Amino acid sequence: MSFTPRISLTVIVFVIICLIAACQKDTSIPAVSGTSESGNTAQVVSNTTGLQATNTVTATTNSSETARVNTSAAICCKTENVIIVVIDGARYSETWGDYTRQNIPNQFNLYFKGVMLNNFHNMGTTNTDSGHDAISTGNYEDLENNGHVLPQYPSIFQSFLKSTGKPAEKAWVVASKDKLQILGNCTQEDWKGKYMPRTDCGNNGLFSGYRLDDTTVVHAKNVLGRYRPNLMLINLKDPDYFGHSSSWSNYIKGIQSTDENIRDLYDYIQNDDNYRGKTTLIITNDHGRHLSGVADGFISHGDGCEGCRHIQFLALGPDFKEGVGFQTPYEQIDISATVAKLLNFKMESSKGKVMTDLFK
Known part of the structure; x- marks a missing residue:
C-alpha cells in the first residue's frame, strides 16, 4: 500500500519538469556562418588587407541577408550627418x-576607427563628372567630362x-573643381530645378576654374560651422590634377596632401x-x-582597366564597425x-544597394 504513492509522486515531479522544459523559449539571436543550403559561399572577412582586427564571417544567402538587414534596421541609425x-x-x-600606407598615414590611423572595403569599384565611366554622378545618384552615366551636362x-x-x-543649406557640394556644380541638379522632369542643394565649386562656380584643395577645405569648414548641413560632398582634386601634369612626384605629393586634408576635416x-x-x-x-x-599609365584614366576601376572606400561613423576590412564586392553606386x-x-532612382556588411 505504501509503494503506490511513491510512484505517483515520482511521476508528478517528472511531468512538471517536462512541462517547464517545453515552455522555455530561446531568445538569443543565432550567429550565421558557413555555406548556405543553396550553395552560396559565405563572405569571410579575411586578412588579405593586412589590416584585419577580427575574423568575422558573414553569410550571403537571401535568408541571412534579410536577417542582417532587419537587425541593422532595428538599431539604425545614430548618424545625423554624412560627409x-x-x-x-x-x-x-x-x-x-x-x-x-606611406602616402596615407592619416587615413590608415582612421581605419582602426572605421571600416574599409578593398574590393570596391567604379563600374561605369572612369572620369570625374561620371564618377561623382555615380556616387551622388546611384546610377552610371557616360557624361561629358566638362561640366556641360547635368546628371x-x-x-x-x-x-x-x-x-x-x-532648406537648401542643409545639403552642400563643396568642390575644388568648378564643373562639379552639376551635382546640384538633374534633367529628370519632376526634379529639374527643384530641391537643389547649395554649392561652392571652383573659384566662383561653374566655368570659373579650379581652386586649391586647401582653400576647399577652409570653405567646407566654414560651411559646416555656419550652416550646420546634414549632408555634404567635398571634392579634392590634387592627385588627378597633378597626375595629368605627368609629374609622378607631384602626383604622390597630391595624394599625401589630400591625406593631410582628411585629417584636418576629421x-x-x-x-x-x-x-x-x-x-x-x-x-x-x-x-x-x-x-x-x-x-x-598614371597620367590618364577613362577606360575599364583595373587601375581605373579599383577605388578606395573607408567609412567611419556611429553605425559602422571599427577596425575591419572587407572583401565583399561593392560598387560606387x-x-x-x-x-x-x-x-x-x-x-528611388538609385540602382545601388545598402552596404549592410559595414553596419554594426
Missing part, C-alpha cells in the same frame, strides 16, 4: 594597395531635401559638438588611373543607397 570626401583620381596602388537622375542631395523638407568633426559622435565620414574616389603599361539608409530617406 563624403572624394579624393579625385588617386590610384589604389598608391593608397591602400601599397601595404606600407539625368536626382541626387542624394535633392532626395534628402525633398524627403526631409529641410579633427574638425571631432571638435564640433554638432558633429562629434553623430557623423558618418566616407572617404572614396571618383576613379583611379591607368595601370602601368596601359595607355600612358552603392554609396547613395547606404547614405539614404543612414539618413532615413528614399533614393
Whole structure:
C-alpha cells in the first residue's frame, strides 16, 4: 500500500519538469556562418588587407541577408550627418594597395576607427563628372567630362531635401573643381530645378576654374560651422590634377596632401559638438588611373582597366564597425543607397544597394 504513492509522486515531479522544459523559449539571436543550403559561399572577412582586427564571417544567402538587414534596421541609425570626401583620381596602388600606407598615414590611423572595403569599384565611366554622378545618384552615366551636362537622375542631395523638407543649406557640394556644380541638379522632369542643394565649386562656380584643395577645405569648414548641413560632398582634386601634369612626384605629393586634408576635416568633426559622435565620414574616389603599361599609365584614366576601376572606400561613423576590412564586392553606386539608409530617406532612382556588411 505504501509503494503506490511513491510512484505517483515520482511521476508528478517528472511531468512538471517536462512541462517547464517545453515552455522555455530561446531568445538569443543565432550567429550565421558557413555555406548556405543553396550553395552560396559565405563572405569571410579575411586578412588579405593586412589590416584585419577580427575574423568575422558573414553569410550571403537571401535568408541571412534579410536577417542582417532587419537587425541593422532595428538599431539604425545614430548618424545625423554624412560627409563624403572624394579624393579625385588617386590610384589604389598608391593608397591602400601599397601595404606600407606611406602616402596615407592619416587615413590608415582612421581605419582602426572605421571600416574599409578593398574590393570596391567604379563600374561605369572612369572620369570625374561620371564618377561623382555615380556616387551622388546611384546610377552610371557616360557624361561629358566638362561640366556641360547635368546628371539625368536626382541626387542624394535633392532626395534628402525633398524627403526631409529641410532648406537648401542643409545639403552642400563643396568642390575644388568648378564643373562639379552639376551635382546640384538633374534633367529628370519632376526634379529639374527643384530641391537643389547649395554649392561652392571652383573659384566662383561653374566655368570659373579650379581652386586649391586647401582653400576647399577652409570653405567646407566654414560651411559646416555656419550652416550646420546634414549632408555634404567635398571634392579634392590634387592627385588627378597633378597626375595629368605627368609629374609622378607631384602626383604622390597630391595624394599625401589630400591625406593631410582628411585629417584636418576629421579633427574638425571631432571638435564640433554638432558633429562629434553623430557623423558618418566616407572617404572614396571618383576613379583611379591607368595601370602601368596601359595607355600612358598614371597620367590618364577613362577606360575599364583595373587601375581605373579599383577605388578606395573607408567609412567611419556611429553605425559602422571599427577596425575591419572587407572583401565583399561593392560598387560606387552603392554609396547613395547606404547614405539614404543612414539618413532615413528614399533614393528611388538609385540602382545601388545598402552596404549592410559595414553596419554594426
